[in-house]
Amino acid sequence: MRFLHIADVHLDTPFAGRSQAVRAHLRRASLTALDRAVATAVEEGVDAVLIAGDLFDGAYLSFETERFLLAQMELLSGDGIQVVYATGNHDPGEGSRAGDLAWPDSVTVIETGSPRTVAVTGRTGKTVGHVTAAGHATARETQDLSRQLEPVRGTGLPQVALLHTQVAWSGADRVHGAYAPSSLDRLRAAGFHYWALGHVHARQELSGDPPVHYSGSLQGRNPAETGAKGGVLVDLGDPAAPLVEFREFSPIRWEKLTVDTLGEARTLAEVVAEAAAAWETAREAEPGAEGTEWMVAVELAGPSPLWRQLRDPRELETIADELAGQLGAVGVEARSAKVHPRVRVEEHLERRDVLGATLQLVRAVMSGTETLGLAEADLAGFDSRREATLSSYLQRLVEGGSEEILVQMLDPEELSE
Ligand SMILES: [Mn+2]
Structure with a gap:
């Protein structure tokens, strides 16, 4: 059995707080990503597409999405590809629009916690494997739904489990928020050849x-x-030797960019040039797939003679707008809480107060004469294979610390030039 595993599509996400144009772009990107997933399923000739919950962002379903989604499902159906969709906390059975839709017969929607097993039939009409799944009936599922999922025994066919769940690491007895929790040990021991999960938005093995x-x-x-972002293409032709491959489907990629080289910038053009240079360096390291569009979250940080102006939301908007144009990005969202005046540590070293004492201490660590009474064993992050000495490790930790401490302890106005 071969299948495509996707999750957390969140169709009709409102993308509130963004401009009309950016919202339209982001909404279209979700549909394009689904379109690409379906095209890949068809090209690859998979037997099934598995959707591990949160197909919809909420109870609202736009007509555009309804039309698009059903057309995509018909495409899969026409190609003999089954769909198994188990609901999540954003699209639970209760109050869901999914139940009203005229899904093709090849689509199985599982929207309650009662487990169901779907026999997946290949193009020859013979069963090629089983998918066992449970869905969320409500938005506040606190049960461990994984406990009820059992593979079909004694068939020799590939067995796949499909679930929207928050997996706890072995040993953890309580998951943060206790939302539809399950235990990795239990999942691994359940006898399935693959677990197709949804809920965590970062891809993870x-x-x-x-x-x-x-x-x-x-x-x-x-x-x-x-x-x-995308989905996982899985081949269980030999269930003992599964082939698992990530495929990118997202037309728009979000990236974060920190710009902390604003010490000399004095104009909009210079600020934008610094940000554009940082962006270029980041993309050289990781260019992304051809044709990728970008949403950029820029964090302006560090010392700047323009710090007061950079913290003004209206000024930030102009920077974001100008930068989006320069980068050719779909949108730029800029923040500047971490910009501060340029500081001169020397002017505060002789102070006879806590600040002065702290700055002296950092200086002593940086010069290697002080290790703060710490031993290697006290420091969880100390790794003797990577760090030459305890001193060099501490120096790395407190590097830039004097400036940070000054900015934290003094009113910005006191530091201004
Ligand atoms: Mn989700």
Whole structure:
């Protein structure tokens, strides 16, 4: 059995707080990503597409999305590709629009916690494997739904589990928020050849044998969802030797960019030039797929003679606008909480107060005469294979610390030139 595993599509995400043009672009990107997923499923001739929840962002379903989604499902159906869709916390059975839609017969929607097993039939009409899934009936599922999922025994056919869940690492007895929790140990021991998971928007391989995967969101939706987004193509032709391959589908990629070289910039053009240079360096390291469009979250940081102006939201908007034009980005969202006046540590070293004492201490660490009474064993992050000495490790930790401390402890106005 071969299939495409996707999750967290979040169709009809409102993308509130963004301009009309950017919103339209982002909405279209979600549909394009789904279109690409379907095209890949067809090209690859998979037997099934598995959707691990949060296909919809909420109860609202636009007519455009309805029309588009059903057309895509008909495309798959026409090609003999089955779809199994198990609901998540954003699109639970209760109040869901999915139940109203005229899905093709090849689509199975599972929107309650009662587990169901779907026999996947290939083009020859013979069963090639089973998908066992449970869905979320409500937006606040607190049960471990994974416990009810059991593979079909004794068939020799590939067995796949499909679920929207928050997996806890082994040993953790309580998951943060206790939302539809499950345990990785339990998943691995359940006897499935692959776990197709949804809920966590970052793509993750939790286990290689057996494979337990979060496909991640299909298209990034905010600055936290950076990098290439897509689905996982899985071949269980030999269930003992699964082939698992990530495929990128997102037309728009979100990336974060920190610009902390504003010490000399005195004009809009110079600020934008610094940001554009940082962007170029970042893209040289990671250019992204051809034709990728970008949403850029810029963090202006560090010392700048323009710090007061940079912190003004209206000025930031102009910077973002200008930078978007220069980078050819879909949108730029700029923040500047971390810009501060240029500071001269020397002027504060002789102070006879806590600040002065702290600055002296940092200086002593940087010169290697002070190790703060710490031993290697006290520092969780100290790795003797990477660090030459305890002193060099501490120096790396407190590098730039004097400036940071000054900015934190003094009113910015006190530091101004
Ligand atoms: Mn989600």
